Amino acid sequence: MYYSSGNYEAFARPQKPKDVEHKSAYIIGTGLAALTAACYLVRDGQMPGSHIHIFEKDPIPGGACDGYEFPGLGYVMRGGREMDNHFEVMWDLYRSIPSIETEGVSVLDEYYWLNKKDPNYSLMRATQNRGESAHTDNKFGLSDEAAKEIMRLFFTPDEALYDKRINEFFDDEVFESNFWMYWRTMFAFENWHSALEVKRYIQRYIHHVGGLPDFSALRFTRYNQYESMILPMVRYLEGHGVQFHYNTKVSDIRFDIQPERKLAKHIELLVGPEQAAEGIDLSENDLLFITNGGCVENAALGSQNTPAAYNTALGQGGGWDLWRRIAEQDESFGNPDKFCYDPEQTNWMSATVTTLDGRIPPYVQKICRRDPFSGKVVTGGIVTVKDSNWLLSWTFNRQPQFREQPKGQLVGWIYGLFSDRPGNYIKKPMRACTGKEICMEWLYHLGVPEAEIEEMAEHSANTIPCMMPYITAFFMPRTAGDRPDVVPEGAVNFAFIGQFAETPRDTIFTTEYSMRTGMEAVYTLLDIDRGVPEVWGSAFDIRELLKATVELRDGRKITDMDLGMMERMILKEALKKISGTEIEKLLLAYHVI
Numbered sequence: 001m002y003y004s005s006g007n008y009e010a011f012a013r014p015q016k017p018k019d020v021e022h023k024s025a026y027i028i029g030t031g032l033a034a035l036t037a038a039c040y041l042v043r044d045g046q047m048p049g050s051h052i053h054i055f056e057k058d059p060i061p062g063g064a065c066d067g068y069e070f071p072g073l074g075y076v077m078r079g080g081r082e083m084d085n086h087f088e089v090m091w092d093l094y095r096s097i098p099s100i101e102t103e104g105v106s107v108l109d110e111y112y113w114l115n116k117k118d119p120n121y122s123l124m125r126a127t128q129n130r131g132e133s134a135h136t137d138n139k140f141g142l143s144d145e146a147a148k149e150i151m152r153l154f155f156t157p158d159e160a161l162y163d164k165r166i167n168e169f170f171d172d173e174v175f176e177s178n179f180w181m182y183w184r185t186m187f188a189f190e191n192w193h194s195a196l197e198v199k200r201y202i203q204r205y206i207h208h209v210g211g212l213p214d215f216s217a218l219r220f221t222r223y224n225q226y227e228s229m230i231l232p233m234v235r236y237l238e239g240h241g242v243q244f245h246y247n248t249k250v251s252d253i254r255f256d257i258q259p260e261r262k263l264a265k266h267i268e269l270l271v272g273p274e275q276a277a278e279g280i281d282l283s284e285n286d287l288l289f290i291t292n293g294g295c296v297e298n299a300a301l302g303s304q305n306t307p308a309a310y311n312t313a314l315g316q317g318g319g320w321d322l323w324r325r326i327a328e329q330d331e332s333f334g335n336p337d338k339f340c341y342d343p344e345q346t347n348w349m350s351a352t353v354t355t356l357d358g359r360i361p362p363y364v365q366k367i368c369r370r371d372p373f374s375g376k377v378v379t380g381g382i383v384t385v386k387d388s389n390w391l392l393s394w395t396f397n398r399q400p401q402f403r404e405q406p407k408g409q410l411v412g413w414i415y416g417l418f419s420d421r422p423g424n425y426i427k428k429p430m431r432a433c434t435g436k437e438i439c440m441e442w443l444y445h446l447g448v449p450e451a452e453i454e455e456m457a458e459h460s461a462n463t464i465p466c467m468m469p470y471i472t473a474f475f476m477p478r479t480a481g482d483r484p485d486v487v488p489e490g491a492v493n494f495a496f497i498g499q500f501a502e503t504p505r506d507t508i509f510t511t512e513y514s515m516r517t518g519m520e521a522v523y524t525l526l527d528i529d530r531g532v533p534e535v536w537g538s539a540f541d542i543r544e545l546l547k548a549t550v551e552l553r554d555g556r557k558i559t560d561m562d563l564g565m566m567e568r569m570i571l572k573e574a575l576k577k578i579s580g581t582e583i584e585k586l587l588l589a590y591h592v593i
């Protein structure tokens with residue numbers, strides 16, 4: 001497997017890998033990583049679909065990428081996915097996956113046309129004082145000292161960031177800025193999470209710095225991501241005869257570990273409601289793709305009138321238990337407990353709110369400054385309630401969010417980063433609240449008169465809370481080797497995929513990360529002779545770096561920086577030296593000087 005960029009490799013079709021018709025594949029999970037692996041086995045590996053078996057513990061596919069109407073409960077989306085034009089693997093694949101909406105077009109076509117016609121941007125990034133603009137005004141509000149802290153992190157080598165937390169690198173100069181408010185709420189970082197991952201994020205999305213304050217950097221699917229992303233892949237795979245086995249847990253995998261050679265040789269399954277034990281022996285020609293860990297493991301739904309359970313016990317047949325059993329067998333298989341040992345550091349909650357009549361939408365419209373029923377961008381990304389104890393953010397994407405959603409209803413998403421603190425209006429922690437109570441807290445922050453809040457939350461909305469104890473497990477501080485490589489050294493017939501497999505430079509908690517691991521796994525194990533698109537290289541593009549430097553400082557030039565006498569003299573000397581050169585022209589063009 002090798003990386004490439006540019007059109008030559010992007011549009012080339014690889015030749016059929018040797019002996020692929022004699023191979024089979026067993027894939028654990030139906031999340032994006034697993035479905036991507038299956039799609040690449042079919043498209044580029046040219047493996048017969050009937051040789052591919054996918055085991056999923058749940059009754060439906062999609063894993064973390066969800067969006068369903070549960071009978072008797074209502075609409076639920078545990079998350080909404082902010083995405084990027086430089087999700088290189090994602091677009092490499094979705095150009096080949098037919099849309100399930102429009103005949104003759106791909107999922108990429110559909111997404112591209114939609115986001116061209118109706119680009120995303122926000123008209124209200126944050127509120128305070130119950131629905132008033134927080135006047136972040138597209139500014140990062142970073143002091144010179146804060147900008148330097150961020151630059152220092154950017155240039156710190158990875159090794160110096162192993163096992164380090166963000167609050168060991170940033171202090172209140174950064175934490176009190178708009179920048180951090182945008183950042184932590186958009187990506188769901190807590191101050192105690194991994195400094196290494198924040199550095200990866202800054203490098204990975206350096207080309208988007210200017211588009212962060214108003215979300216013009218983002219793109220969204222037409223509907224929830226289960227309908228817009230998962231279903232087309234599942235239909236494509238079913239069309240190729242791929243075998244899906246739902247309600248099937250993989251409870252253990254046994255390996256034959258030799259000094260130079262590691263072979264997965266046996267899978268244990270628990271099948272169906274009766275959990276019947278079954279086993280499959282594997283040979284070198286049986287390729288195994290393992291989704292280890294899981295950010296939505298133990299996710300629990302409440303209802304309008306019941307809180308969501310906070311259950312942290314990790315049981316047999318789940319991604320964490322399986323990873324623990326695997327990790328015991330070889331040290332290159334990672335260290336799951338680094339990520340899942342303390343759910344208090346990794347949980348947060350979301351809630352899906354469905355408005356049932358005309359009373360709530362005007363409050364939404366007043367804040368987002370758009371008609372939520374127009375079918376176009378509504379909030380354009382999350383609106384953060386800056387003075388919320390739960391650090392609430394909420395969003396309404398293009399409506400309807402569900403293909404079958406009744407006219408006149410809106411389905412939106414609320415989330416709170418701190419599930420253990422009492423709310424501002426509901427004096428209970430979010431994790432103890434029913435859907436109705438979460439809705440009440442949200443309505444309070446929208447500015448609904450207090451006398452109307454309870455009645456509106458009860459009759460004008462249906463709100464379903466969701467607790468996710470391990471949602472940011474991947475952001476826990478880590479060191480080299482804590483996540484297994486996609487294909488560990490010496491592995492003959494198996495690969496790790498998903499959010500807890502290690503691939504260089506890309507950032508977790510993204511659809512792209514999971515999909516990338518799926519592609520890399522297939523390309524390595526089948527030795528497919530075509531480049532995997534490299535992670536977008538804007539961190540190595542001097543133009544992007546210059547642009548971002550100025551944007552982070554809200555347009556202020558380097559020459560306007562508050563410098564000491566010595567530094568000022570050095571800068572003056574340097575400017576003299578570059579006078580009349582291409583370097584000076586570049587710095588002027590990007591308003592650096």
Ligand SMILES: Cc1cc2nc3c(=O)[nH]c(=O)nc-3n(C[C@H](O)[C@H](O)[C@H](O)COP(=O)(O)OP(=O)(O)OC[C@H]3O[C@@H](n4cnc5c(N)ncnc54)[C@H](O)[C@@H]3O)c2cc1C
Binds near residue numbers: 248322
């Ligand atoms: C709330 C939320 C918000 C998000 N926001 C964004 C965003 O803004 N932008 C973005 O790009 N991405 C976002 N993501 C991330 C993205 O959705 C995920 O990274 C991606 O969907 C994960 O896919 P995966 O295949 O790696 O893992 P998962 O989706 O977790 O899939 C793992 C699958 O394996 C199954 N499984 C696990 N163990 C076993 C076993 N032993 N036996 C059988 N089956 C098993 C699970 O049931 C599951 O179906 C968000 C995710 C969530 C949950």
